[in-house]
Amino acid sequence: MAVTRNRIETNLQAIRQQIAEACQRSGRDVGEVRILAVTKSVDVETIRHLLDLDVLELAESRAQQLVSRAEEIEAVVQRRRKPLARPVKWHMVGHLQRNKVRSVLPWARTIHSVDSLRLAEELSERAGKMDIQADVFLQVNCAQEQQKFGCAVGAATHLAEMIVSMPHIRLAGLMTMGPTQWDAEETRHSFIRLRELLEEMHKEGIVGPDCNELSMGMSRDYPIAVEEGATILRIGSAIFA
Ligand SMILES: *Cc1c(COP(=O)(O)O)cnc(C)c1O
Numbered sequence: 001m002a003v004t005r006n007r008i009e010t011n012l013q014a015i016r017q018q019i020a021e022a023c024q025r026s027g028r029d030v031g032e033v034r035i036l037a038v039t040k041s042v043d044v045e046t047i048r049h050l051l052d053l054d055v056l057e058l059a060e061s062r063a064q065q066l067v068s069r070a071e072e073i074e075a076v077v078q079r080r081r082k083p084l085a086r087p088v089k090w091h092m093v094g095h096l097q098r099n100k101v102r103s104v105l106p107w108a109r110t111i112h113s114v115d116s117l118r119l120a121e122e123l124s125e126r127a128g129k130m131d132i133q134a135d136v137f138l139q140v141n142c143a144q145e146q147q148k149f150g151c152a153v154g155a156a157t158h159l160a161e162m163i164v165s166m167p168h169i170r171l172a173g174l175m176t177m178g179p180t181q182w183d184a185e186e187t188r189h190s191f192i193r194l195r196e197l198l199e200e201m202h203k204e205g206i207v208g209p210d211c212n213e214l215s216m217g218m219s220r221d222y223p224i225a226v227e228e229g230a231t232i233l234r235i236g237s238a239i240f241a
Pocket residue numbers: 038040061093094218219220234235236237238
């Protein structure tokens with residue numbers, strides 16, 4: 001899909017307005033909330049508009065597409081006459097198979113979808129071999145849906161404890177997705193559950209103060225996520241509608 005730069009600019013303005021209003025309702029500072037642009041449904045031309053608009057935190061949900069997009073955008077950045085204010089930063093937000101870790105890490109060092117011990121171990125091992133530190137989020141299935149990705153709520157604390165002990169990954173925070181079937185109240189419950197989980201982990205001393213991010217909220221539910229404490233919104237379709 002291709003979207004014009006004007007369209008994207010208008011949509012971003014509307015989204016930022018919604019975020020500001022949600023912050024006001026909940027007594028939060030807008031500076032605490034970042035937007036990731038999820039580019040899975042648009043073409044590279046459209047991603048170039050994002051760069052022009054200074055939207056430099058980008059996300060993909062499939063490993064292969066992340067790598068090919070990141071490579072193409074890297075070439076675009078190299079050719080630009082006007083240098084970017086900051087480097088582009090890619091985030092992996094979708095389910096990640098262990099055998100894809102090696103290809104993804106050179107392009108995305110922030111992984112939002114860590115939901116098993118084995119994936120975390122693979123990430124730490126690969127990051128160590130590359131001599132880098134990867135930032136990870138523990139994905140929790142707060143909606144408690146059967147076939148969904150994310151660890152069970154009851155397993156989250158133990159997993160977080162294990163991840164924190166791994167040498168080459170840093171636990172940045174927790175991530176969740178609202179229920180598949182749209183329901184505002186259920187969605188809010190999921191987000192509250194994630195925030196409370198992080199609060200509990202802090203209280204019990206399982207994670208340190210620098211593990212403080214909540215990656216939650218997509219196009220349909222980001223105002224609710226902001227009200228419930230989100231620090232990173234993963235937004236796709238609302239930017240490109
Ligand atoms: C696609 C996707 C998003 C963005 O979804 P939109 O509804 O397009 O905003 C966020 N997070 C993940 C994990 C996704 O796969």
